[in-house]
Amino acid sequence: MRSRHRRITAAALAAVAVLGLPACSTVLGEQESLADATSLTVGVKTDQPGLGLEDENGDITGFDVDVALYIADRLGVSAEDVEFTGVTSANREQKLIEGDVDMVVATYSITPARKTQVTFGGPYYVAKQDVLVRAEDSGIRGVHDLEGLRVCQGEGSNSAARITEGLGISVRKTEAPSYSACIEDLREGRVDAVSTDNLILAGFLAEDPSSFHLVDEPFTDEKYGVGLPRGDIRGCEAVNDAISRMYQSGRAGELLDTWFGEAELKLVKSVPQFEGCV
Structure with missing residues (x-):
């Protein structure tokens, strides 16, 4: 599914969504689906340790990368035919809509609003939102202690809204281009806390355990x-089959241990409950 195939896919599936036709219907004379891919371009994060991090050689590694490679293999696409490209929380939907990527595996939390723009397979993992603070800030022991404090979120993320709107806790929200930028703001004292998924926070904590502290009082499912x-229902079903196999075979547990085994987290290694392909 390189450039021409991706462009047709985006346009064809958009037409399917508008017309209300089944996603596997023939559109413009072609049946377009991720399930038929012979190559893939996958959007991943490139600045999140343990999930998707690009090194000085341009290689991207992490849990999300390995999950994408596993799914690709189950679809019959070899690792040599998978191209990874960086995405951000702010541009993931647009990358899919415009056909720049075939699939996004990038700590992409499923929400009702996002479901109106893309189709979601999975989830492939259910993380928990938590809070990261500076090591010396022992007074912050839970999300309610953030009242009135400066909390950073990455652009395009919903993490602060889950605190303010979801829990009714008034915080001074700041936004940075990415969570790596939020971590730098936390390090330099420009914000008091960073709140997002615990896998993301655990990755940054592992990079610099002397500077930060994970509160470890999770309060949402991500x-x-x-x-x-x-509209790619057939592709979604194929992805779900791959995720099921990944957990049932024990491969998901191995990957979680590889990337987060040293973190003080309760890693969930059972098959997540799927959202359904709609």
Whole structure:
């Protein structure tokens, strides 16, 4: 599913969504689906340790990368035919809609609003939102202690809204281009806390355990979905089959241990409850 195929897919599936036709219907004479891919371009984060991090050689590694490679293999696409490209929380939907990527595996929490723009496979993991603070800030022991404090979120994220709107806790929200930028703001004292998924925070904590402290009082479920062009139901079902196999075979547990085994987290290694391909 390189450039021409991706462009047709995005346009065709958009037409399917508008017309209300089944996603596997023939559009413009072609049946377009991720399930038929012979190559893939996958959007991943490139600045999140343990999930998707690009090194000085341009290689991207992490849990999300390995999950994408596993799914690709189950779809019959070899690792050599998978191209990874960086995405951010702010541009994931647009990358799929415009056909720049075939699939997004990038700590992409499934939400009702996002479901109106893309189709989600999975979730492939259910993380928990938590709070990261500076090591010396022992007074912050839970999300309610953030009242009135400066809390950073990455652009395009919903994490602060889950605190203010979801829990009714008034915080001074700041926004940075990415969570790596939020971590730098926390390090330099420009914000008091960073709140997002515990896997993301654990990755940054592992990079610099002497500077930060994970509060470890989770307060939401964050369902990491595999983003697909809207309307690709057959592709979504194929992705879900792959995720099920990944957990049932024990591979998901191995990957979680590889990337987060040293973190003080309760890693969930059972098959997540799928959202359904709609």
